[in-house]
Amino acid sequence: MRSFLGRDILSLKDWERAEYLRVFEVCDRLACHARDRRNTDLLAHKTLVTAFYQPSTRTRLATEAAMHRLGGHVCGFADAKMTRAGDFYMESIKDTVHMLEYYGDVIAMRHYQQGAPREAAIWATVPIINCGDGWGEHPTQVLTDLYTVYKEKGRLDGLNFMCVGDYRMRTMHSIGYAFSQFDIEATAIYPDEMAPTAEFLDELKALNVKLRRVESTMEAIGQADVIYMEPVVQADYTKGRDESKEKGLTPAAYKVTREMLREKAKSDAIILHSLPRMDELPADVDATRHARYWIEAFNGVVMRMALLALILGAME
Ligand code: CP
Numbered sequence: 001m002r003s004f005l006g007r008d009i010l011s012l013k014d015w016e017r018a019e020y021l022r023v024f025e026v027c028d029r030l031a032c033h034a035r036d037r038r039n040t041d042l043l044a045h046k047t048l049v050t051a052f053y054q055p056s057t058r059t060r061l062a063t064e065a066a067m068h069r070l071g072g073h074v075c076g077f078a079d080a081k082m083t084r085a086g087d088f089y090m091e092s093i094k095d096t097v098h099m100l101e102y103y104g105d106v107i108a109m110r111h112y113q114q115g116a117p118r119e120a121a122i123w124a125t126v127p128i129i130n131c132g133d134g135w136g137e138h139p140t141q142v143l144t145d146l147y148t149v150y151k152e153k154g155r156l157d158g159l160n161f162m163c164v165g166d167y168r169m170r171t172m173h174s175i176g177y178a179f180s181q182f183d184i185e186a187t188a189i190y191p192d193e194m195a196p197t198a199e200f201l202d203e204l205k206a207l208n209v210k211l212r213r214v215e216s217t218m219e220a221i222g223q224a225d226v227i228y229m230e231p232v233v234q235a236d237y238t239k240g241r242d243e244s245k246e247k248g249l250t251p252a253a254y255k256v257t258r259e260m261l262r263e264k265a266k267s268d269a270i271i272l273h274s275l276p277r278m279d280e281l282p283a284d285v286d287a288t289r290h291a292r293y294w295i296e297a298f299n300g301v302v303m304r305m306a307l308l309a310l311i312l313g314a315m316e
Pocket of ligand 1: 055056060276
């Protein structure tokens with residue numbers, strides 16, 4: 001297994017099975033600090049820099065919270081408009097990360113441009129964590145999701161995932177790559193205009209990922225062990241900010257409701273949603289035994305703790 005020390009976390013495309021399991025092991029060891037709200041001093045001499053060019057609630061704050069839990073320091077920006085990268089100068093990624101690398105020991109970046117964290121990694125002498133790049137990938141979210149399933153189900157092999165939502169979405173890319181390392185069958189449900197690219201489907205095929213498409217959640221929910229949801233009423237992830245007032249309603253084919261769960265779902269099926277949600281997952285589902293997205297949100301802190309500890313050498 002490759003070392004995590006000093007490593008960039010850019011994509012799950014090249015991750016091996018043992019690496020997922022190693023990260024899960026470290027999550028297990030560090031989870032008590034998050035659960036007990038008891039900070040440790042594992043990274044007391046390290047600083048995280050957050051560079052968020054796109055809005056975020058969970059990813060930025062979970063990464064920052066993780067660093068605080070590990071006793072480290074945090075600086076950064078949550079809105080590029082307040083930096084020279086977002087004003088008249090439009091400072092380049094190269095020049096920006098040449099600055100940020102002096103301010104800390106690891107950079108967590110979200111960007112509306114696919115590939116921006118990879119470009120940052122070329123220029124930075126400190127590790128880069130991709131916190132979502134355009135339609136590209138969202139590796140830390142998907143690691144969180146898989147860890148949640150692993151804890152809730154005790155395994156990943158042999159499970160059936162129903163993945164519903166916009167298949168251009170970065171989480172769908174990262175989870176597709178991750179499926180290649182486990183014995184997972186996946187069913188994809190998406191509108192035609194949100195279809196995965198032919199190139200991505202070819203990649204999954206080459207990786208022997210078992211993925212078939214059906215038209216609606218009703219068709220697949222009965223077989224699903226894991227219901228993995230994203231909105232189809234979706235922001236444009238190639239934009240820095242999307243404040244459109246017009247938001248449509250989700251067609252029934254892409255929704256999961258309390259009634260469907262009662263009538264069709266396996267008794268022990270679990271629902272994950274990286275959030276934020278629209279109306280594809282009504283709030284009354286929260287009170288069912290299937291909901292796991294709040295645990296998933298908690299695990300988001302634990303996962304970032306594990307990644308930071310490994311990358312910065314506190315847990316090798
Ligand atoms: N799940 C997720 O990426 O949420 P944020 O956009 O709030 O970070």
